[in-house]
Amino acid sequence: MKKLRLATTSLAGCFGCHMSLLDMDERLIDLLQFIEFDRSPLTDFKTFRQRCDIGLVEGGCCNEENVRVLRAFRENCDLLIAIGQCAIMGGLPVMRNAIMHAEQPLNECLQTAYAPSETVWNPACRIPADAELPLLLDKVYTCAEVVKIDYQIPGCPPSADALWYVLNAAVQGNPLDLPPELIRYD
Amino acid sequence: MTTPQAATDYATDIVKNACRQYNNDASRMMDILWCVQDALGGIDTDAMTVIAQQTSGYRVEVEGVVSFYSFFSSQPRPQVVRIYLCEDVIDQHAGIAEVAAVFERTLGIRIGQTSADIPVELHWTPCIGLSDQAPAALINFRPFTRLTPDKAEALARAILAGIAVHELPIGEGEGNNSKPLINVEVANNLRLPGAVYFAPHRPLSGLDNAGRLSPAQVRHEIRQAGLRGRGGAGYPVWKKWEAAATTASERRFVICNADEGEPGTFKDRLLLTEKADLLFEGMTIAAYAVGASEGILYLRAEYRYLHAWLNHLLLERRRQGLLGKAIRGMENFDFDIRIQLGAGAYICGEESALISSCEGRRGEPKTKPPFPAQAGYLGYPTVVNNVETLCAIPAILSRGSQWFAGLGTEQSSGTKLLSVSGDCSRPGVYEVPLGISVKEVLTLAGGVDAQAVQVGGASGEMIGVADFGRSLCFEDLPTAGAIMIFNGQRNLLSIVHYFMRFFVDESCGYCTPCRVGNVFLLQAVEKIMKGLGEAQDIESMRQLSETIIATSRCGLGHTSPNPVLSSLKHFPLVYSSLIRENAKGMQAGFDLEQALATARAIVRRPAEVLQCEVRLQPADAHASDRLTGVLAYPLIARSGLDDYTVPKVDSTDDPSAHQEDAES
Numbered sequence A: 001m002k003k004l005r006l007a008t009t010s011l012a013g014c015f016g017c018h019m020s021l022l023d024m025d026e027r028l029i030d031l032l033q034f035i036e037f038d039r040s041p042l043t044d045f046k047t048f049r050q051r052c053d054i055g056l057v058e059g060g061c062c063n064e065e066n067v068r069v070l071r072a073f074r075e076n077c078d079l080l081i082a083i084g085q086c087a088i089m090g091g092l093p094v095m096r097n098a099i100m101h102a103e104q105p106l107n108e109c110l111q112t113a114y115a116p117s118e119t120v121w122n123p124a125c126r127i128p129a130d131a132e133l134p135l136l137l138d139k140v141y142t143c144a145e146v147v148k149i150d151y152q153i154p155g156c157p158p159s160a161d162a163l164w165y166v167l168n169a170a171v172q173g174n175p176l177d178l179p180p181e182l183i184r185y186d
Numbered sequence B: 001m002t003t004p005q006a007a008t009d010y011a012t013d014i015v016k017n018a019c020r021q022y023n024n025d026a027s028r029m030m031d032i033l034w035c036v037q038d039a040l041g042g043i044d045t046d047a048m049t050v051i052a053q054q055t056s057g058y059r060v061e062v063e064g065v066v067s068f069y070s071f072f073s074s075q076p077r078p079q080v081v082r083i084y085l086c087e088d089v090i091d092q093h094a095g096i097a098e099v100a101a102v103f104e105r106t107l108g109i110r111i112g113q114t115s116a117d118i119p120v121e122l123h124w125t126p127c128i129g130l131s132d133q134a135p136a137a138l139i140n141f142r143p144f145t146r147l148t149p150d151k152a153e154a155l156a157r158a159i160l161a162g163i164a165v166h167e168l169p170i171g172e173g174e175g176n177n178s179k180p181l182i183n184v185e186v187a188n189n190l191r192l193p194g195a196v197y198f199a200p201h202r203p204l205s206g207l208d209n210a211g212r213l214s215p216a217q218v219r220h221e222i223r224q225a226g227l228r229g230r231g232g233a234g235y236p237v238w239k240k241w242e243a244a245a246t247t248a249s250e251r252r253f254v255i256c257n258a259d260e261g262e263p264g265t266f267k268d269r270l271l272l273t274e275k276a277d278l279l280f281e282g283m284t285i286a287a288y289a290v291g292a293s294e295g296i297l298y299l300r301a302e303y304r305y306l307h308a309w310l311n312h313l314l315l316e317r318r319r320q321g322l323l324g325k326a327i328r329g330m331e332n333f334d335f336d337i338r339i340q341l342g343a344g345a346y347i348c349g350e351e352s353a354l355i356s357s358c359e360g361r362r363g364e365p366k367t368k369p370p371f372p373a374q375a376g377y378l379g380y381p382t383v384v385n386n387v388e389t390l391c392a393i394p395a396i397l398s399r400g401s402q403w404f405a406g407l408g409t410e411q412s413s414g415t416k417l418l419s420v421s422g423d424c425s426r427p428g429v430y431e432v433p434l435g436i437s438v439k440e441v442l443t444l445a446g447g448v449d450a451q452a453v454q455v456g457g458a459s460g461e462m463i464g465v466a467d468f469g470r471s472l473c474f475e476d477l478p479t480a481g482a483i484m485i486f487n488g489q490r491n492l493l494s495i496v497h498y499f500m501r502f503f504v505d506e507s508c509g510y511c512t513p514c515r516v517g518n519v520f521l522l523q524a525v526e527k528i529m530k531g532l533g534e535a536q537d538i539e540s541m542r543q544l545s546e547t548i549i550a551t552s553r554c555g556l557g558h559t560s561p562n563p564v565l566s567s568l569k570h571f572p573l574v575y576s577s578l579i580r581e582n583a584k585g586m587q588a589g590f591d592l593e594q595a596l597a598t599a600r601a602i603v604r605r606p607a608e609v610l611q612c613e614v615r616l617q618p619a620d621a622h623a624s625d626r627l628t629g630v631l632a633y634p635l636i637a638r639s640g641l642d643d644y645t646v647p648k649v650d651s652t653d654d655p656s657a658h659q660e661d662a663e664s
Helices: A016-022 A026-031 A064-076 A085-089 A092-099 A105-114 A160-172 B004-021 B026-040 B045-054 B059-068 B089-094 B096-107 B149-160 B205-212 B215-225 B237-246 B267-274 B276-290 B301-319 B351-358 B387-399 B401-405 B438-445 B492-506 B512-529 B535-551 B555-559 B562-570 B572-576 B592-603 B655-663
Strands: A004-010 A035-037 A052-058 A061-063 A077-083 A136-141 A151-153 B081-086 B120-125 B137-139 B142-144 B190-192 B253-258 B294-299 B336-341 B382-386 B415-422 B428-433 B450-455 B461-464 B482-487
Touching: A004 A016, A004 A064, A004 A160, A016 A052, A016 A160, A026 A160, A052 A064, A052 A085, A052 A160, A061 A064, A064 A077, A064 A136, A064 B592, A077 A085, A077 A160, A085 A092, A092 A105, A092 A136, A105 A136, A105 B592, A136 B592, A151 A160, B004 B026, B004 B045, B026 B045, B026 B059, B026 B336, B026 B351, B045 B059, B081 B096, B089 B096, B089 B415, B089 B482, B089 B492, B096 B120, B096 B149, B190 B438, B205 B276, B205 B387, B215 B237, B215 B276, B215 B387, B215 B401, B237 B276, B237 B382, B253 B276, B253 B351, B253 B387, B267 B276, B267 B301, B267 B387, B267 B415, B276 B294, B276 B301, B276 B382, B276 B387, B294 B301, B294 B351, B301 B336, B351 B382, B382 B387, B387 B401, B415 B438, B428 B438, B438 B450, B438 B482, B450 B492, B461 B492, B461 B562, B492 B512, B492 B562, B492 B572, B512 B535, B512 B555, B512 B562, B535 B555, B535 B562, B562 B572
Parallel strands: A004 A035, A004 A052, A052 A077, A077 A151, B081 B120, B190 B428, B253 B294, B253 B382, B294 B336, B415 B482
Antiparallel strands: A061 A136, B081 B137, B137 B142, B415 B428, B450 B461, B450 B482
16 A cells, blocks of 8 residues: 655744644554655655655744745645644734734834843844845735645644544545544633 | 913813713713814813813723714814715715815825814715715715815815805705705705605694504504614514513603614705604604603714704704693603714614713613613613604604505505615605615616616625516515615726725724624735635635624624625626636735735845845934834835835845854
């Protein structure tokens, strides 16, 4: 049987969703009989080796690199699954959009973070502008605002059980619908 | 020359007097605020503080009220001339944009901005009830109609020359509009009188007939007549009356809702101008039927030019013993009416929001139940009826419920006033039996090349030619009477867009689905208009609309998605012609370069494809307060790349910056 190829990435996220992936514990080993990781922090491949069956995306888009990675995932994955609140709704990073009504939102955001204050020592009033750093987007975008997303797994992070359930269903060729108890958080 | 202290004392005295005039009663906040604004041109923080002290409230409460209503200003500007241009879609089609441009150019001020140089302000405002004589504007609440660029220029020059607003040149007003107490150039445009409102009525015959019956019998007559509320929802009038009459209470109120804010509606304007006595007779009968002794006419600020006239009529009625103690010799029947002026809020047309406003608060709807008929104004049972509804009462009592029930259809008895505007040769008010078809109305009004008809204003339904055979009545197409006609030249999506923007502006903000959801709907319409929409956007608009309707607590949220839903239903091709699937699974609505433009400007990093000269802006006086990476470059918040020039990375990087990097 041909193994499913899986790619994962963390965009503007905290890697918590990837921690959940690891939290599958020994089940991950069982899963590896049926799944092969392509581009992923787990393999440390920075580019796609081959076209993939499934892409898991953690985090939304807050900078240029996030967008380029996400687009690459869309182009190289048959199924694209957004995992976790940041990918689906923007999560914590999207709080910066709350100042979007300011006249110069991004400017104000940087001011808030880098202007000299009692807790920020920045006598030259500089902001990070190194060419190595990806450019910030004007606001944080959810994955679905940038590319088509096929499925979403909610949670902050989604539980290992939820991720395992979905991957297992994909391996079995079953529909990818999560039972309610796996996405209940109260 | 007055000193600042003297000016402050003067303002404080004005504010204190205003409060005293209304017994320092916080529930009369609207009147107090109008009084202060009329004298000082606005209500500033100092005035709010004094009002709060006088009425034993908090400043933030007063500020909450001031900021809620669009016609209250927090900037005192004595002698200011405030020009409100009607931005309604009908006025747009009639050319308000050209008129606005002339006002801007001649006065030298922009819309929405205030100028210290001249005491004139220009504002947009939603429908002011003059769609039949658009484009129109209010100048210090005096209406000016059928504006043209030439007329606008003449008005603007006269204002600049210091001519008082009440002396500005006007055309002749029709009917009572030319009376000294009104004196505006408004036309009545009554195109078709019908059997109820504009048929001959012997004054007081309804009231006298009512007086011969018991209150319960009067309520029964109204029930037999099958009269339903004319404000749009069509709730049976007798049910409200019965609930108010049978709820035990020492005080009851009758409120007339003259807050005709639905875009495209203006029939109450005509009734208030020509048939106010009929209205007051109807209110008096209603008071008798439910046992109320106090009445309020809630007059929208856009109709403030009728305030003096209506007050005069009330005085006349008091003098004739038609208001006050023992009306028409009926012992134990006391009733009087006061006028409550609104201040510009569409939501106040909703009855519980209207009551909030009458109580001197923000015009926010209340949670129901209890319904106003059980616990309304100040907690007492309150009947709130539309102007048109109350105007039908005297005729019913005078000519009998059977006669009234025989008009119209089975479930929608009587006649209905239609406010017809837009692309037709005879815009105006038509009194027609309920059940009339849209096609018949179009024929009457001369809307020969109609492509779409908006039935019931912004919150109503937009229908196409295939549905012109449908009937205007509560069984089929319910309406408060607004019929806006659009010919084949009109862009329907831009009409939908305007209506959604209207709801975004007018949502009171209490319910999140309405406050936020309508913004998302508006954005979705904009996305589709730009040609960036995809099939799934349509589906998500539908879902969002359902959520807004299901989870908002008042009629605004229940109906605000209607422009989207009804245009989707009746004009699917308008949408589908603009929808396209984007290749490779990318979202067309996301433009990376545009999303990066601001950051490029801030960190001075060009797009690779660009090779252009740097044009630095001189650092300004406050430079030291801000970040170097930020201050030297003009930020264009909504920039495309064409809007500014950016340096090449190597040639323009500040050498001192590198130095500092090395040091750190």
